[in-house]
Amino acid sequence: MGDPRDFKFIGLCLAIGLAACGQQKTDEDKSAFSPAITAEDLAAHSAVLASDDFGGRPPSGPMADKTITYLVNALENMGLEPAFGDSFTQKVPLVSIEAAPDAVLRVAGDAQTRSYAYGSDMMVWTTRVAEHMAIKDSELVFVGYGINAPEYGWNDYEGIDMTGKTAIILVNDPGFATQNPDLFDGNSMTYYGRWTYKYEEAARQGAEGAIIIHQTAPAAYPWSVVENSWTGPQFDLVRPDGNAGRVAIEGWVQERVAQQIFADAGLDFDDLTKAAQTPGFKPMTMGLTASVAVKNSIETSQTVNVGGVLKGASHPDEAVIYTAHWDHLGEGPAVDGDKIYNGAADNATGIATVLEVAQKMAAAQKSPRRTVLFLFVGAEEQGLLGAYHYADNPITPLGKTAALINTDVVLPLGEMKDITVIGLGSSQLEEILADNIAVDGRSLTPYPNPEQGFYFRSDHFALAKRGVPALYLDTGTEHITKGRAFVAKAKADYVAHRYHKPSDEIMPDWDYSGVVLDARAIHDVGWTVANSDRWPHWYEGNPFRAIRAESADMRP
Ligand SMILES: [Zn+2]
Numbered sequence: 001m002g003d004p005r006d007f008k009f010i011g012l013c014l015a016i017g018l019a020a021c022g023q024q025k026t027d028e029d030k031s032a033f034s035p036a037i038t039a040e041d042l043a044a045h046s047a048v049l050a051s052d053d054f055g056g057r058p059p060s061g062p063m064a065d066k067t068i069t070y071l072v073n074a075l076e077n078m079g080l081e082p083a084f085g086d087s088f089t090q091k092v093p094l095v096s097i098e099a100a101p102d103a104v105l106r107v108a109g110d111a112q113t114r115s116y117a118y119g120s121d122m123m124v125w126t127t128r129v130a131e132h133m134a135i136k137d138s139e140l141v142f143v144g145y146g147i148n149a150p151e152y153g154w155n156d157y158e159g160i161d162m163t164g165k166t167a168i169i170l171v172n173d174p175g176f177a178t179q180n181p182d183l184f185d186g187n188s189m190t191y192y193g194r195w196t197y198k199y200e201e202a203a204r205q206g207a208e209g210a211i212i213i214h215q216t217a218p219a220a221y222p223w224s225v226v227e228n229s230w231t232g233p234q235f236d237l238v239r240p241d242g243n244a245g246r247v248a249i250e251g252w253v254q255e256r257v258a259q260q261i262f263a264d265a266g267l268d269f270d271d272l273t274k275a276a277q278t279p280g281f282k283p284m285t286m287g288l289t290a291s292v293a294v295k296n297s298i299e300t301s302q303t304v305n306v307g308g309v310l311k312g313a314s315h316p317d318e319a320v321i322y323t324a325h326w327d328h329l330g331e332g333p334a335v336d337g338d339k340i341y342n343g344a345a346d347n348a349t350g351i352a353t354v355l356e357v358a359q360k361m362a363a364a365q366k367s368p369r370r371t372v373l374f375l376f377v378g379a380e381e382q383g384l385l386g387a388y389h390y391a392d393n394p395i396t397p398l399g400k401t402a403a404l405i406n407t408d409v410v411l412p413l414g415e416m417k418d419i420t421v422i423g424l425g426s427s428q429l430e431e432i433l434a435d436n437i438a439v440d441g442r443s444l445t446p447y448p449n450p451e452q453g454f455y456f457r458s459d460h461f462a463l464a465k466r467g468v469p470a471l472y473l474d475t476g477t478e479h480i481t482k483g484r485a486f487v488a489k490a491k492a493d494y495v496a497h498r499y500h501k502p503s504d505e506i507m508p509d510w511d512y513s514g515v516v517l518d519a520r521a522i523h524d525v526g527w528t529v530a531n532s533d534r535w536p537h538w539y540e541g542n543p544f545r546a547i548r549a550e551s552a553d554m555r556p
Pocket residue numbers: 325346347380408409
């Protein structure tokens with residue numbers, strides 16, 4: 001329906017007569033969507049998906065349906081099989097929870113009780129699907145960075161039972177705080193620095209509440225981002241337990257609020273922050289209690305993941321997965337009269353890249369040994385929800401998923417001497433990639449801003465944290481003729497002026513030649529693993545190595 005190939009094909013049939021249709025490939029037919037990866041095809045898919053006609057690809061509604069139809073038609077026309085039984089789509093049930101903005105956080109000690117206001121002082125919510133949720137007189141415990149990382153020999157919860165208690169947690173990790181390269185990963189944000197991890201770990205520790213202290217530098221954004229991000233409906237998956245496994249109350253407090261709380265406890269915030277950066281730190285009960293209640297409005301909705309597979313010839317129960325999220329933000333507040341958030345680089349070009357890889361593999365003479373899944377996940381912008389849903393409902397067990405390659409935000413800036421690996425140093429997939437691109441004289445480059453923790457912010461992460469080795473790439477850093485400054489400037493310009501704005505549109509000066517090279521590299525890594533008996537592993541020291549090892553018995 002939305003696939004431009006349909007129009008070309010119909011035109012061709014009319015021109016050459018119906019009898020010849022489907023029997024002969026002409027040059028014109030090939031140029032519609034070539035089995036090879038071409039700049040023209042990448043540009044054509046991107047232009048359709050990023051057009052105003054697709055309304056910014058919201059997670060549900062008519063514009064979502066249009067996007068889904070486009071993808072299903074494309075996969076079907078390539079000759080791929082439906083990934084989910086007889087369907088190319090997997091339903092992803094969503095719930096949105098909106099907290100009333102009138103919650104008050106009360107912190108009580110022997111001497112006084114203070115009240116902190118929603119929005120200006122703190123943000124609180126619950127991810128449990130319930131109309132009311134509260135904590136009452138929950139004992140506050142300062143747990144430093146709230147990290148339990150066996151591979152670093154670090155446990156901020158050591159020796160404490162958190163049942164019924166509320167954790168007060170510093171953002172980021174001791175490595176970033178001290179810039180000590182020997183502590184965690186130094187300036188690079190680790191898995192343990194992400195706020196998502198901190199709430200999850202607090203829940204694993206049995207805590208009742210978890211409150212993160214906002215500080216602008218280690219959070220990498222001002223308080224306004226916290227306030228805006230948690231205002232309005234918050235989406236999540238509909239899980240069988242209604243998220244009962246999460247802590248009852250999650251939240252953030254402003255740094256000045258934390259300083260007040262520490263002062264009321266007779267503790268020095270700066271001294272304890274320093275102590276928390278030192279090995280051997282012990283959690284500390286603060287002699288204060290917290291009480292807060294939230295009221296929610298709850299709505300359910302649905303999105304889908306779209307997937308097509310190439311069945312493995314000899315090991316169909318083993319898989320390699322390509323992911324690219326199909327959704328973006330839909331319509332939002334108008335900027336310069338434009339209310340459609342087109343998401344051209346985020347992630348129309350990424351979708352186009354995976355479609356091109358799929359088309360090339362589908363056209364190959366021989367099927368790969370392992371199954372290859374081309375998975376276009378939904379509701380990424382709501383928190384990788386489609387990817388998390390797939391992780392709970394995979395078509396082959398995650399323990400037998402050999403590799404995942406994710407594509408998210410592709411800027412067509414032309415040919416690069418290198419390819420950027422976000423989270424370089426994670427897994428053996430990087431060696432396979434390096435070997436494959438070395439023939440073109442290209443090399444791997446680490447992401448220039450590892451403190452931003454991007455490895456933990458796109459779809460592959462939902463499966464990586466369950467152990468699946470995952471590769472996440474970005475456009476390189478050095479253009480073959482225009483050098484490094486050109487690329488740095490173009491990327492900075494995108495982040496400052498177009499990322500998550502209506503102006504993320506197809507740009508007239510985009511040059512897809514580099515995307516062709518990167519798509520070939522992405523193809524070759526997956527093809528290599530899909531035709532191998534090897535199981536690429538996380539490197540020693542990676543936080544996901546231990547969980548991968550737990551499923552070792554599944555792998556021959
Ligand atoms: Zn994205």
